[in-house]
Amino acid sequence: xxxxxxxxxxxxxxxxxxxxxxxxxxxxxxxxxxxxxxxxxxxxxxxxxxxxxxxxxxxxxxxxxxxxxxxxxxxxxxxxxxxxxxxxxxxxxxxxxxxxxxxxxxxxxxxxxxxxxxxxxxxxxxxxxxxxxxxxxxxxxxxxxxxxxxxxxxxxxxxxxxxxxxxxxxxxxxxxxxxxxxxxxxxxxxxxxxxxxxxxxxxxxxxxxxxxxxxxxxxxxxxxxxxxxxxxxxxxxxxxxxxxxxxxxxxxxxxxxxxxxxxxxxxxxxxxxxxxxxxxxxxxxxxxxxxxxxxxxxxxxxxxxxxxxxxxxxxxxxxxxxxxxxxxxxxxxxxxxxxxxxxxxxxxxxxxxxxxxxxxxxxxxxxxxxxxxxxxxxxxxxxxxxxxxxxxxxxxxxxxxxxxxxxxxxxxxxxxxxxxxxxxxxxxxxxxxxxxxxxxxxxxxxxxxxxxxxxxxxxxxxxxxxxxxxxxxxxxxxxxxxxxxxxxxxxxxxxxxxxxx
Numbered sequence: 001x002x003x004x005x006x007x008x009x010x011x012x013x014x015x016x017x018x019x020x021x022x023x024x025x026x027x028x029x030x031x032x033x034x035x036x037x038x039x040x041x042x043x044x045x046x047x048x049x050x051x052x053x054x055x056x057x058x059x060x061x062x063x064x065x066x067x068x069x070x071x072x073x074x075x076x077x078x079x080x081x082x083x084x085x086x087x088x089x090x091x092x093x094x095x096x097x098x099x100x101x102x103x104x105x106x107x108x109x110x111x112x113x114x115x116x117x118x119x120x121x122x123x124x125x126x127x128x129x130x131x132x133x134x135x136x137x138x139x140x141x142x143x144x145x146x147x148x149x150x151x152x153x154x155x156x157x158x159x160x161x162x163x164x165x166x167x168x169x170x171x172x173x174x175x176x177x178x179x180x181x182x183x184x185x186x187x188x189x190x191x192x193x194x195x196x197x198x199x200x201x202x203x204x205x206x207x208x209x210x211x212x213x214x215x216x217x218x219x220x221x222x223x224x225x226x227x228x229x230x231x232x233x234x235x236x237x238x239x240x241x242x243x244x245x246x247x248x249x250x251x252x253x254x255x256x257x258x259x260x261x262x263x264x265x266x267x268x269x270x271x272x273x274x275x276x277x278x279x280x281x282x283x284x285x286x287x288x289x290x291x292x293x294x295x296x297x298x299x300x301x302x303x304x305x306x307x308x309x310x311x312x313x314x315x316x317x318x319x320x321x322x323x324x325x326x327x328x329x330x331x332x333x334x335x336x337x338x339x340x341x342x343x344x345x346x347x348x349x350x351x352x353x354x355x356x357x358x359x360x361x362x363x364x365x366x367x368x369x370x371x372x373x374x375x376x377x378x379x380x381x382x383x384x385x386x387x388x389x390x391x392x393x394x395x396x397x398x399x400x401x402x403x404x405x406x407x408x409x410x411x412x413x414x415x416x417x418x419x420x421x422x423x424x425x426x427x428x429x430x431x432x433x434x435x436x437x438x439x440x441x442x443x444x445x446x447x448x449x450x451x452x453x454x455x456x457x458x459x460x461x462x463x464x465x466x467x468x469x470x471x472x473x474x475x476x477x478x479x480x481x482x483x484x485x486x487x488x489x490x491x492x493x494x495x496x497x498x499x500x501x
Contacts, residue, residue, distance in 0.1 A: 032290045033236045034282075035261065036177070036206040042273060042300055044266040047074075047176050048282070048292065049236065051262045056285035059266045061299065062278040068267035075259040080115045080175045082133055083255070088156070088183035089122040089149045092221075097214050097242055101182060102144055104212075104245060108252040109140045113259075120144060123183070124152040127163040153465060156183060156228065158192030160209075162475075164201055178237070178258065180251075182212040185224020192468050192475075195227075199234055203296075208237035212251065215243055268299065275301035403458075405451060406498040407436060410487065415440070421499075424452040426463070427490070443467075443491025451482070451497075458482050458499055467491060 037046040059066040074081060085105065093101070109118050112135065120131040120143040131143035169177045202209075211232040213225045229239040238254070245251060264282065272278055277296045284290040402420035407427070409415035417436050419425060426434040430446035438444050445464035452459045461479035462469040469476045470489040482488075488495045 032282075032284060032292050034206070034292060034294050035208045035236050037294070037297070038174070039298070039300065040174070042268045042270075042302070044268060044280070044297070045174055046264045046266065046280075046282070046294075048262045048264060048284075049258070051260075051284055051286075051290065052288060053286045054262060054284050057262075057264055058283045058285075059264070060281045061266075061268060061272045061297070062276075064269040064272040064278075066266050066269060068265075070265040072263055073259070074176060074261050074263055077263050078115070079263055080117060081113070081258065082117045082119070082169070082175055082177045084119045084121060084133075084177070084179045086121050086123045086127065086179060086181045087147060088124075088154050088181075089147060090124065090152050090154045091149055092154070092184050092216060092219070093149060093214055094216055094218070098149055100242060100245075101212075101214070102147065104242075104251040105144050106141060107250050108255065109137060109144070111252045111256065112137075120147070122147065123156065123159055123181075124154050126159055154183070155187055155191050156181070157187050157195055157198055157231075158468075161193035161198045161201060164198075164207070169207065176258070176261070176263070177207055179207060179209045180212065180255070181209055181228065181232075182214065183228060184214045184216050185221045185226075185228050187224070187227070191466070195231065198231070202235055206235065208235045210237045210255065211239045213239065213241050215241065270302060273300050273302035275299055403453070404500045405436075406500070407438075407488070407495040408498070410494040410496055417495075421451065421453050421458075424450055426450050428463070438490070438493065438495075441491060441493045444493055445490070448490045449476070449488070452479075460488065 032048055032050045035047045035049055037044060039045075054071065057069050057071045059069050087101070112118065114135070117133040117135050118131075118140055119129065119133045120140065121127050121129045130147070131139055134140060169175075209232050211228050213228065215221065215225070232239050240251065240254060262284075266280070266282075276299050278299055280292075280294040280297045282292040282294075284292070402422050405419055405421050405425060407417045417438070419436055425436055426447055427436045427438065427450070428434040428446050428448040429437065429439045429442070429444045431437045431439060433447050438448075445467045447463045448467065449460055449462050449464075449469045452461070458481065459479045460469070460471060460476060460482045462476045467490070471480045471482065472487050473489070474480070482497055482499075484498050486497050488497055
């Protein structure tokens with residue numbers, strides 16, 4: 001048996017051997033990360049964090065190495081830095097935290113550099129810019145001081161997607177841009193756009209989103225904070241907690257570390273300028289060797305000039321008598337006529353089939369017919385008794401005096417809802433509150449939207465605060481005009497609208 005002294009000696013020897021082997025080999029790390037990148041003609045500009053001391057940088061795009069790579073830290077370059085401060089100003093932010101947030105923001109802008117710019121905005125159901133990008137301290141101070149907290153719903157994921165989809169930083173040029181998000185956490189569930197959709201958008205236009213989390217002791221918000229922090233980690237940025245900040249560890253001190261990020265300019269080889277997707281590989285030389293890979297970088301498409309072709313001397317040939325050619329004009333005319341006749345024939349048959357199908361689907365029934373066919377067609381007056389059937393004819397006014405609104409489910413054409421409109425119709429799932437009841441899908445709100453008739457024109461507006469109504473794919477913020485054939489989306493249901501006078 002090995003005694004304890006020999007065992008300890010053996011362990012020490014083993015540890016020293018492993019240490020020496022590791023020390024003799026090259027140190028290789030991959031903790032550096034690209035925060036964002038931009039394409040300028042045939043040059044790629046990247047911003048890399050956690051690089052340490054760098055003595056050289058090489059790059060390759062796919063199999064093509066770059067002949068020209070330049071690099072500088074942001075503090076040593078002439079590049080500007082822009083920070084968009086997004087504050088969740090809802091009442092869910094505790095009262096005692098609001099003052100601390102403003103104090104931290106005032107310290108942050110007071111320590112700004114000459115080429116550092118800030119913008120102040122609040123985030124709720126949308127992003128509201130209070131102060132655009134500026135370096136002026138007094139303007140920024142006034143905007144922060146006047147920030148008010150109010151009762152509102154805050155949908156971080158959906159609002160961030162809608163804001164970033166408009167590419168608000170596209171015209172900033174060569175500038176490091178970042179977002180500072182201050183909130184008590186992300187949405188409990190996806191409303192509108194999902195986290196996955198937002199991550200896909202951020203892959204196309206990378207921008208680091210730093211998070212300052214605010215703890216709510218009354219309402220446990222740990223899960224919501226983790227959801228927000230996960231989004232931050234996806235962008236390569238850092239997370240902070242308001243409670244952890246102190247005089248020695250202020251928000252300004254932490255964000256100032258980005259001035260040590262490395263700006264790298266990579267000249268794209270001509271062979272790679274073909275519009276393809278390439279993998280960028282950066283090799284950083286220094287005390288530690290670091291390698292970064294960035295997938296799916298879209299290459300620019302270089303217009304290639306066609307080389308001139310030397311003219312050739314024509315060879316004299318023996319003339320050949322031309323063969324008689326058919327009358328092309330006659331052939332083209334007959335062909336076009338035949339195609340037109342075929343199209344008209346098919347169109348006529350389609351119109352007859354659609355008309356016949358619609359007559360079978362929508363029909364006004366008498367009281368006696370109603371008792372026999374109640375399972376297929378339901379006639380409602382004032383929406384007091386209703387059930388989800390295949391075709392619904394709804395009325396409480398004279399049909400001959402009012403236009404008729406028809407809603408048809410795009411996924412199930414057997415679900416058709418009709419009702420004359422005098423001034424307005426409410427649409428939703430709550431049978432007691434709406435005129436047209438769509439109670440077969442739980443993603444529709446109780447009162448989802450309203451269709452109005454104003455001076456002979458028709459409009460639609462969103463009623464619910466917890467859902468989104470879209471018209472032809474566009475989110476309805478106030479109200480939008482509607483016409484025949486428009487598609488109204490409510491939750492998971494899309495309806496085509498038809499209005500008949």
